[in-house]
Amino acid sequence: MLECGALVAPLDIAYCAYGTLSPQRDNVILVCHALTGDQFVAETHPVTGKPGWWERLVGPGRAIDTERYYVLCVNVLGGCMGSSGPRTLRENGEPWGTDFPPVTIKDMVRAQARLLDHLGIARLFAAIGGSMGGMQVLQWVASFPERVTAAMPIATAPFHSAQNIAFNEVSRQAICGDPDWHGGRYWEHGTVPAMGLAVARMMAHITYLSEEALNQKFGRRTRRDPAPAQGGRAPACSFFGEIFEVESYLRHQGSSFVRRFDANAYLTISRALDWFDLSADYDGDLSAPFRDCETRFCIISFTSDWLFPTSQSRLLARALNRAGVNVSFVEIESDRGHDAFLLDEPDLERTMRGFIAGVSEHAGASATLRPGLSHAP
Amino acid sequence: MLECGALVAPLDIAYCAYGTLSPQRDNVILVCHALTGDQFVAETHPVTGKPGWWERLVGPGRAIDTERYYVLCVNVLGGCMGSSGPRTLRENGEPWGTDFPPVTIKDMVRAQARLLDHLGIARLFAAIGGSMGGMQVLQWVASFPERVTAAMPIATAPFHSAQNIAFNEVSRQAICGDPDWHGGRYWEHGTVPAMGLAVARMMAHITYLSEEALNQKFGRRTRRDPAPAQGGRAPACSFFGEIFEVESYLRHQGSSFVRRFDANAYLTISRALDWFDLSADYDGDLSAPFRDCETRFCIISFTSDWLFPTSQSRLLARALNRAGVNVSFVEIESDRGHDAFLLDEPDLERTMRGFIAGVSEHAGASATLRPGLSHAP
Numbered sequence: 001m002l003e004c005g006a007l008v009a010p011l012d013i014a015y016c017a018y019g020t021l022s023p024q025r026d027n028v029i030l031v032c033h034a035l036t037g038d039q040f041v042a043e044t045h046p047v048t049g050k051p052g053w054w055e056r057l058v059g060p061g062r063a064i065d066t067e068r069y070y071v072l073c074v075n076v077l078g079g080c081m082g083s084s085g086p087r088t089l090r091e092n093g094e095p096w097g098t099d100f101p102p103v104t105i106k107d108m109v110r111a112q113a114r115l116l117d118h119l120g121i122a123r124l125f126a127a128i129g130g131s132m133g134g135m136q137v138l139q140w141v142a143s144f145p146e147r148v149t150a151a152m153p154i155a156t157a158p159f160h161s162a163q164n165i166a167f168n169e170v171s172r173q174a175i176c177g178d179p180d181w182h183g184g185r186y187w188e189h190g191t192v193p194a195m196g197l198a199v200a201r202m203m204a205h206i207t208y209l210s211e212e213a214l215n216q217k218f219g220r221r222t223r224r225d226p227a228p229a230q231g232g233r234a235p236a237c238s239f240f241g242e243i244f245e246v247e248s249y250l251r252h253q254g255s256s257f258v259r260r261f262d263a264n265a266y267l268t269i270s271r272a273l274d275w276f277d278l279s280a281d282y283d284g285d286l287s288a289p290f291r292d293c294e295t296r297f298c299i300i301s302f303t304s305d306w307l308f309p310t311s312q313s314r315l316l317a318r319a320l321n322r323a324g325v326n327v328s329f330v331e332i333e334s335d336r337g338h339d340a341f342l343l344d345e346p347d348l349e350r351t352m353r354g355f356i357a358g359v360s361e362h363a364g365a366s367a368t369l370r371p372g373l374s375h376a377p
Numbered sequence: 378m379l380e381c382g383a384l385v386a387p388l389d390i391a392y393c394a395y396g397t398l399s400p401q402r403d404n405v406i407l408v409c410h411a412l413t414g415d416q417f418v419a420e421t422h423p424v425t426g427k428p429g430w431w432e433r434l435v436g437p438g439r440a441i442d443t444e445r446y447y448v449l450c451v452n453v454l455g456g457c458m459g460s461s462g463p464r465t466l467r468e469n470g471e472p473w474g475t476d477f478p479p480v481t482i483k484d485m486v487r488a489q490a491r492l493l494d495h496l497g498i499a500r501l502f503a504a505i506g507g508s509m510g511g512m513q514v515l516q517w518v519a520s521f522p523e524r525v526t527a528a529m530p531i532a533t534a535p536f537h538s539a540q541n542i543a544f545n546e547v548s549r550q551a552i553c554g555d556p557d558w559h560g561g562r563y564w565e566h567g568t569v570p571a572m573g574l575a576v577a578r579m580m581a582h583i584t585y586l587s588e589e590a591l592n593q594k595f596g597r598r599t600r601r602d603p604a605p606a607q608g609g610r611a612p613a614c615s616f617f618g619e620i621f622e623v624e625s626y627l628r629h630q631g632s633s634f635v636r637r638f639d640a641n642a643y644l645t646i647s648r649a650l651d652w653f654d655l656s657a658d659y660d661g662d663l664s665a666p667f668r669d670c671e672t673r674f675c676i677i678s679f680t681s682d683w684l685f686p687t688s689q690s691r692l693l694a695r696a697l698n699r700a701g702v703n704v705s706f707v708e709i710e711s712d713r714g715h716d717a718f719l720l721d722e723p724d725l726e727r728t729m730r731g732f733i734a735g736v737s738e739h740a741g742a743s744a745t746l747r748p749g750l751s752h753a754p
Contacts, residue, residue, distance in 0.1 A: 162591035169624040177572035195554035202547045214539035247546040
């Protein structure tokens, strides 16, 4: 049963697992993915053939060490890589499409909790994720505080801001304004709203990078237009036969995204993001969901992230402090914007290693004091 | 003859004028408009019925005082409010459409200079403008230093950054990806690429506002969806029957823009913006265009403007300083983002009044020393 009251049955939950579950089932790290991420965190992506999106941090000997921990990554509810979502076929043989009920971050987390129940895992050693993945981490602790020993929300926020919502709304208008969307029933027409989805991705991609990163990476460099002026398209495609490199890059980002992502899933997940507001159930009190919570937190933000700026993480850290939660907050100096959490950032890796080691020692010491944790309701 | 070598003939230049030209023709202030602005700076807009976009600052007794100055505002070349542009009919009775040649900020300024020649105005007392208007102001001094006594570039930059270009490119993709664009020949089909243009405007509008302004104005407030879920459109339109106020606002911005602006003009002007780089003709030396220039400058930026951030104005001020130009630089504290230059900002008005008064006194004192300035080449 979802927050909206609708039922998705049967419920498919697709996930990847790495490492070995300990006999005590106490070594589980849940990695939560972002808006356009998926469960292929540490293995080659089946569609793109690219390496897993966090292979840098998840694997044998890595910060999230699969030789020590059993690592799970779950495709979010509403997504398009195997978990129930708009592309899933219903019993009548048709995809759900836009009839797929609206989902929330809370719904995503509850679906993951059901998977853990199914696997007989009572408690997570840690929940870790960036961006929307960080929202899931926060929601995990808010919904199931007794099931999470350590939480690491990265480059995220306790709610989606007006600017975040505004950008998402432009994405949705681009997708739904594409006539190939066909009111969401594009499979009936053998189309996908490729242009709208590409525009949505291009715009979102700008918000993932800092101005500085764009300047360094592309500046005002130009190249010959690979698709030179044809008929009347000149002013759109090129200028004096040249295009800027940043344009070429964005076009590539847009078109390659369309090949791997479902438009209706994008709509569904972007709505879940917009609707996220941890304090909404508590009259705006952001400390309330974390009172009496024993989860240890490590919050990470990046200086040049303007999509989920440090101020949002600071707000969260203060609320956790007020709730008496054990929290550390690390702002990492980086000029790569929001995407920094996916990139080679040594400080991120160091912080993650240190936090996991610290919690592990503490948990080992206190394990004998608090045995026999049972399943959460 | 344009920079690209093409010829636009006949050349239409539409403008509005306010106040009285002095017998010496030495009281002219040129106001330059932004990307989606036009010449209706201080009078009711003929299409929207709204007040002029700078009535706050231009008029009798205002900072740009039409009782004292003869104020001109010219629709930019490539625009859609009367000056030659993609919507202008050619001799064959068809609009130029995307055959309209690419124009640059330099071309816009040269067209304005031809208008001044036509009106017998040798010299501007001042050139003033914000955003793309500020680029024209800078280009005016670079192209015709002996024709501009005072220059006030506001909320602008000496070049379009990679991030600026990136956002513009998404706009262009949205417009050209709209099937109603029809390769730019939409008039043949009785359509306009309304959805693409609206998406472009919505996205651009976010970049005109600060995160703070959006938070203050809308926050996460919701309202009932005025266009409730029909058939399959639910996930795109609303969530639990509600939409966020910021979404409703953006949709309105998008749809009202489509009624007053031409898509091909938007493409043409956005390209001119991207191509703008004052130092490009001087091997990247931003001081070079201003050497030996006697124009007095007042540069204005706004603290929360992230589209044309203060750092860009500072770069410009430093370059002018290096060139030995008389320049003052005022960063105005405002939380309204780029749009601040169009809004009620008392510090902007005060600075403008002070600068104009100062230059006026100085010009009066030196008028007898440097009489008889002739037309520039």
